[in-house]
Amino acid sequence: MLYKNIAAHPSVTELYASRLTQAGSTPDGELALLRTEFDVLLESAQNRALEALKVEIAERQKNPFGVRPFNSPYEHVVPTAVSAELLGKVAPHLWQTPPDFAPNPKIKRLLDTKSEAFKSGANFDWSLGEGLAFASLLAEGHPIRLSGQDVERGTFSHRHAVLHDPSNDAEYCPLSSLGGARIELVNSSLSEYAVLGFDYGYSLEAPDSLVIWEAQFGDFANGAQIVIDQFIASAESKWNQTSGLVMLLPHGYEGQGPEHSSARLERFLQLCAENNLQVIQPSTPAQLFHALRRQVKSEFRKPLVVMTPKSLLRHKSCVSKATDLTSGGFHAILADATPAAKTERLILCSGKVFYELEAARANRKDTTTSIVRIEQFYPFDAATLSQLHDQYGEPKKVVWVQDEPRNMGGWSFVAPLIEQTLNLHPLYAGRDAGASPAVGSLAVHKIEQADLIRQAFEV
Structure with a gap:
């Protein structure tokens, strides 16, 4: 009525x-x-x-950065390596300072170490790989914007892109001396929602720029979940709106508790469909170098979600050589550098747990296990995985190893893809399912970590 x-x-x-x-x-x-x-x-x-x-x-x-057919990223391989001459030209701009500028003595030692590593052509750490990516892109005319709560220094004191003279409070950004395109480093307010939303809009208006938002810890990206769900993951599908925004999300289980361990990899993977995102977890400085350059050099624009490391920033084994930057490119899957002569167990993993597995294999004197790193979760490179499985003699035992609880991380996403690709069901080695991403006790964390490494070789 x-x-x-x-x-x-x-x-x-x-x-x-x-x-x-x-x-x-x-x-x-x-x-x-x-x-x-x-x-x-x-x-x-x-x-x-x-x-x-x-x-x-x-x-x-x-428009070359507009809507494009994108059936597979491997159909659009772009060169990301640079010449040794270009590296030699831009590298000093990562550590040189004006004569009247005196950085903190501790920072000066870090800059000197960076210079020595470059001159040796080896032991390029994460900071140097990232810095060379930035410097090479600036020299080639690509502007860079990097924002986040602590991006000038880097949350883990690894970047130091802006230096400070303690005698007079002067600031100096070495990369600004390149004379190429402009770099903008913004220590933003602690509002992930507002800042990520702004940077998403910035990326739409500046498709030829490398636009990056870095979370202080990857865990804090959940404060911007609306921007991720409504825009970054789905704007192309809904409105034909493309973006090349990069999200750097520190991720890794080092016993820092449930609020400082997980960038919620599983949530990003759940959003993946129709080639809408690129989700990677690079494990070497060279991989980061090529991934950042690929983002600008590609013929298309897709948001890039990067699970960046914490403990690997200064890990002695997590280094690259100059030749890794002057040749090759980004690899969605990294083969074992020292595979077993006869592989009986194939371990698949991603991120920093690889280095723990590699050390455990050596300690165990294991000669029948090969370890392969999944560097890009999406789009998933099934062809390369299949080739490596064949190359290693088609081992029947394939184990997925992760730091995260079973209901988190990459397991739920990769398990059906591995089974579909290799026609066998992978085994799981990792933490049990949990409501919280991580435990709050360092002692318990260490017990869990040791157990999942053991599982990897015994399950």
Whole structure:
């Protein structure tokens, strides 16, 4: 009855027109004419809007950074290596300072160490790999914007992209001395939602720039979940809107507790479909170097989600050589550098747990296990995994190893892909499912970590 009464009730326009007519202020015929003219005005505006949309879509399809066919990323391999000459030209801009500028003595020692590593051509750590990626892109004319709560120094005191002279509070950004494109480093406020939203918009307007948002810890990305769900993961599908935004999310289980361990890899993987995202967990400085350069050099724009390490920033084994940057490119899967002569157990893993597994294999004097790193979860490189499985003699025992609890991390995503690719069901080695990402006790963490490493070789 209520709905019938509402439907029978005169509209606001009808009531107002009736009052005007009764008051004699507007003839009835004139009201009808006004109504007709307004309808024509609205119809015309709608037609213009639809025509403008058609033109915009057509233009975006012509735009090299607009909507493109993207059946597989491996159909669009772009060169990301740089010449030794270019590296030699840009590298000093990572550590040189003006004569009248004196950085903190501790920072000066870090800069000297970086310089020595570059001159040796080996032992490039994470900071040097990232810095060389930035420097090479700037020299090639690609602007860079990097924002986040502590990006100038780096949350884990590894970047030091902006230096400070303690004697006079002067600041200096070595990369700004390159003279190429502009680099913008912004220590932003602690509002992931606002800052990530701004940087997403920035990436739309600057498709030729490397636009990066870095979380202080990857765990804090959940404060910007609306931007991730509504825009970053789905804007291309909903609105043909492409973005090359990069998210650097520190991720790794080192016993720092449930609020400082997980960037929620599983949540990003759940969002993956229709080639909408690139989700990677690089385990070497060279891999990061090529991934960042690939983001700008590619013929398409896709958001890049990077699970970045913490303990690997200064890990003695997590290093690259100059030749890793001057040749090759990003590898979605890294083969075992020292595979077993006869592989009986194939371990698949991602991130820093690889180095723990490698050390455990050596300690165990294991000669029948090969370890392969999944560096890119999505899009998943099934072809390379299949080739490596064949190359290692088609071992029947394939084990997925992860730091995260069973209901988190990469397991739920990769297990069906591994089974589909290799036609066998992978085994799981890792923590039990949990409501919290990690335990709060360092002692318990160490027990769990040792147990999952043991599982990897015994399950």
